[in-house]
Amino acid sequence: MSAMIAVRNLERTYVTGEFEVHALRGVSFDIQRGEFVAIMGPSGSGKSTLMNLIGCLDTPTAGSYHLDGLPVELLDPMLLAAVRNRKIGFVFQQFHLLARNTALENVALPLAYRGGIPAAERLERAAAALERVGLADRMEHRPHELSGGQQQRVAIARALVNNPALLLADEPTGALDTHTSAEIMALFNALNRDGVTVVLITHEPDVARHARRLLEIRDGLLVRDLPVERWDSSPRGPTRPRSRRLPVRSQWRSAL
Amino acid sequence: MTTSEQSYPKPADVSVAAAPEPIDAELAAALNELEGGGxxxxxxxxxxxxxxxxxxxxxxxxxxxxxxxxxxxxxxxxxxxxxxxxxxASITANGANLLTIRSGATNTPGGIRGAVGGAQNLTIADAEALANPEAAPNVALVSPEYMGNAQLVAGANNLNARVTGATANYAAVHNSSLAEGEFISDEHVRTTANVAVLGANVAETLFPDQSAVGQQLRVNGQSFSVIGVLESSGGTGFGSVDDGIIVPLSTAQRKLFGARSLRGSLTMQTVVVQARSAEAVDGALAEVQAVLRAEHRLPSDGSEDDFSVINQQDILETxxxxxxxxxxxxxxxxxxxxxxxxxxxxxxxxxxxxxxxxxxxxxxxxxxxxxxxxxxxxxxxxxxxxxxxxxxxxxxxxxxxxxxxxxxxxxxxxxxxxxxxxxxxxxxxxxxxxxxxxxxxxxxxxxxxxxx
Structure with missing residues (x-):
């Protein structure tokens, strides 16, 4: 079985006015089915760019990205939307739930865009997903009636409802307190044990520690790729880039 | 919408150096599957x-x-x-498919034109000629009408009103229906009878508290019997007869107004002709012109008519x-x-x-x-x-x-x-x-x- 995610020499260059910003400068790695990977890096390191590419929200300038065997860099926007719908479950820092809809309706939303599933079955599958994240008793609640942790659970259920190849979480605990964060991370762990492939993007070492493998990005390059248990013993990598800092970086930052 | 050829390249087009798998039929099927749904x-x-x-x-x-x-x-x-x-509706209430023929202007050798109708050159003979089905097959009914104004008196009430001299055809041509009594008959016309049919308003004014039929009224000093009252045509619509009375044509011509005689036949201002149908109106118009020109002995050299014809359909269309x-x-x-x-x-x-x-x-x-x-x-x-x-x-x-x-x-x-x-x-x-x-x-x- 080939890798769930196969990234080769991935580059992404933004053109902002007269500057070319090299956000990703050639990154390669594989992620196997069932892994739990944290992608770490400080802000401006290119990890958000990498997340957008892995999430099929963006297409690379150069290099290749295969998700579950699909050559993503070759797909047109319509197919990318279908790939996002069926292969990827997004979890965002800001939850991004529709305020007017109940938890159940929010979770069922991706199934509507998939098409061909009767409404009753959509709600049934949404209810099953909510049970999986421990919210069986909150299905008819609207987001404002739920705590932050519960809202994020609803978002995770929404990400799971299409049985995606990949659960892609972007700072999922960024808006939560420490205790709730631990609960959410425990949930990710439990889902991963059940076989869900999880990719977590974060800048917090405490959060990244819950993963089993760590990818560290700096200045658009992969600087470390190691199991989490070897993280503390390994040389801590440059806290300040030694030679990689490019003049363009300050321009990019000011452009942002 | 993109076709499957456009949405992803065929294997030959793929140039991915480190691709773990080449694009194959299985992948194409997977992509096709992704394209479906929505x-x-x-x-x-x-x-x-x-x-x-x-x-x-x-x-x-x-x-x-x-x-x-x-x-x-x-x-x-x-x-x-x-x-x-x-x-x-108010135009056609006075009858449908009508052609109204009026006397033409007087043409003097000096080129001075009088008002339309001034010549009074439509005669009973003209009306009879128009009623001949061989000469004018598209004409259904002919109603010669003499108009005048007269002072009406009944007891203490009096008013000045329009008096129309008409024949029995008038009621059919103008869709008049009677509220009570009967209409002018051929017999009335033949005997120059002093009988009158009153418009609804006239009946109301002259005989406010009683039935008008059977009553007497004086028209320009002559005594007339009321034989009928017309139904109100509603309001003061176009050509309403509510405010007038109708008497036999011969009575109006001879007794009330003293109509002129032309070529040995009494004249009137208006002859109303009803065509057999809406489609027959144009044919009837041509026949009316031909008959009247012959009657009036006008040369067939395209000279002006000495009468005018108003087509009701023209008015309707306008x-x-x-x-x-x-x-x-x-x-x-x-x-x-x-x-x-x-x-x-x-x-x-x-x-x-x-x-x-x-x-x-x-x-x-x-x-x-x-x-x-x-x-x-x-x-x-x-x-x-x-x-x-x-x-x-x-x-x-x-x-x-x-x-x-x-x-x-x-x-x-x-x-x-x-x-x-x-x-x-x-x-x-x-x-x-x-x-x-x-x-x-x-x-x-x-x-x-x-x-x-």
């Missing part, structure tokens, strides 16, 4: 209506512009059509055309307010797209395609104009019916006007919905998700 129309419409329900006040205010526009168009078209029908133009003019003004309503929809939809940027970003991240977002927002603007249009139809109908009931206007609703107004409202919603829907569909999900 959100249905019903679900898209449900999303759109859910948004509109979530903000009822805004929905109402936005739809109001279209609502008022549609209501105005429907009401004005109904009133225009109603007016047209009532005018047409009136119809005039009211139609007026109606369209009013409806066009109302349609402008519909257009303004459309701009209101566009404005609100643009605001809505801005407000819901993050929602749009989320929907795209969850797998909504550009077309899905486009359709959702188009549905919203269509629903706004559609709901506004439907309520507008209802209100416009109520306005039209209310005006009709109160008698201020005659209103007549028609399906084509209703469909026109509603169709125009939907078109406006669609047209002004395109720009906001496109801007929503084209949002970059990455930017949209971060939008604050």
């Amino acid at each position: 959100i249905g129309w019903g679900e898209t419409a449900r999303f759109a209506f859910a948004t509109l329900r979530a903000n009822p006040l805004r929905t109402l205010l936005t739809a109001l512009g279209v609502l008022i526009g549609v209501a105005a168009v429907v009401a004005l078209l109904a009133i225009g059509r109603g007016s047209q029908e009532s005018i047409t 009136v119809t055309e005039t009211t139609r133009m007026l109606t369209l003019f009013l409806a066009a003004i109302a349609a402008i307010s519909l257009l303004v309503g459309g701009i209101g929809i566009m404005n609100i939809m643009l605001v809505s797209v801005r407000e819901r940027t993050r929602e749009i970003g989320l929907r795209k991240a969850l797998g909504a395609r550009e077309g899905d977002i486009l359709r959702q927002f188009l549905f919203e603007s269509l629903a706004l104009s559609g709901v506004g249009g439907l309520v507008g139809l209802l209100i416009g109908t109520v306005i039209a019916l209310t005006l009709d009931v109160t008698g201020l206007f005659t209103a007549s609703l028609s399906w084509d006007a209703v469909l026109l107004a509603f169709g125009f409202a939907l078109t406006v919603g669609l047209f002004f919905g395109i720009a906001p829907a496109r801007s929503a569909a084209r949002l970059d999900p990455i930017v949209a998700l971060r939008y604050e």
Whole structure:
């Protein structure tokens, strides 16, 4: 079985006015089915760019990205939307739930865009997903009636409802307190044990520690790729880039 | 829409150096499978209506512009059509398919023209010639009419009224019906009888508290018996006979007014001819001209007629055309307010797209395609104009019916006007919905998700 995610020499260059910003400068790695990977890096390191590419929200300038065997860099926007719908479950820092809809309706939303599933079955599958994240008793609640942790659970259920190849979480605990964060991370762990492939993007070492493998990005390059248990013993990598800092970086930052 | 050839290259086109797998038939099948599916129309419409329900006040205010526009168009078209029908009805109330022949102007050798009718050169003989079915097969009925004014006296009441000398054909030609009594008969005309049929208003004025039939009245000092009273034709419409009386033609010519004689036959101002049908009117007109020119011994060299013929259908067409133009003019003004309503929809939809940027970003991240977002927002603007249009139809109908009931206007609703107004409202919603829907569909999900 080939890798769930196969990234080769991935580059992404933004053109902002007269500057070319090299956000990703050639990154390669594989992620196997069932892994739990944290992608770490400080802000401006290119990890958000990498997340957008892995999430099929963006297409690379150069290099290749295969998700579950699909050559993503070759797909047109319509197919990318279908790939996002069926292969990827997004979890965002800001939850991004529709305020007017109940938890159940929010979770069922991706199934509507998939098409061909009767409404009753959509709600049934949404209810099953909510049970999986421990919210069986909150299905008819609207987001404002739920705590932050519960809202994020609803978002995770929404990400799971299409049985995606990949659960892609972007700072999922960024808006939560420490205790709730631990609960959410425990949930990710439990889902991963059940076989869900999880990719977590974060800048917090405490959060990244819950993963089993760590990818560290700096200045658009992969600087470390190691199991989490070897993280503390390994040389801590440059806290300040030694030679990689490019003049363009300050321009990019000011452009942002 | 992209075809499968366009959406991903064939194996030969792929140049991915480190691709773990080449594109093969299995992958092509997977991509085809991905292309299928997608959100249905019903679900898209449900999303759109859910948004509109979530903000009822805004929905109402936005739809109001279209609502008022549609209501105005429907009401004005109904009133225009109603007016047209009532005018047409009042013209044809005096008989259908009529040709009114009047004496021509006097032509003197000096070239001085008198007024139309001044010559009084229509005679009984002319009328009899027109009634000959061999000479004028398209003519059904001929009603020679002598007009004059006379002082009517009955007891203490008197009034000056129009006196029409007529034959028995008058009632059939002019669709007159009697409220009571009987009409002038051929016998009355032959015997120059002093009998009169009264218009409804005249009967009311002269004999206010009693039945007029059988009573006596004096016309220019001569005594007449009332043999009938006409039914009111309603109001003072075009050519109303409510304010006049009808006497036998011979009585008017000989006893009351002393008509001139020409070629040994008494004259009158008017002969009304009824054609056999609406299609026969043109034929009857030609026959009337031919018969009268022969009767009047006019040369067939294209010289002017010494009579004039007014075609009722010409009048009808003119009136119809005039009211139609007026109606369209009013409806066009109302349609402008519909257009303004459309701009209101566009404005609100643009605001809505801005407000819901993050929602749009989320929907795209969850797998909504550009077309899905486009359709959702188009549905919203269509629903706004559609709901506004439907309520507008209802209100416009109520306005039209209310005006009709109160008698201020005659209103007549028609399906084509209703469909026109509603169709125009939907078109406006669609047209002004395109720009906001496109801007929503084209949002970059990455930017949209971060939008604050």
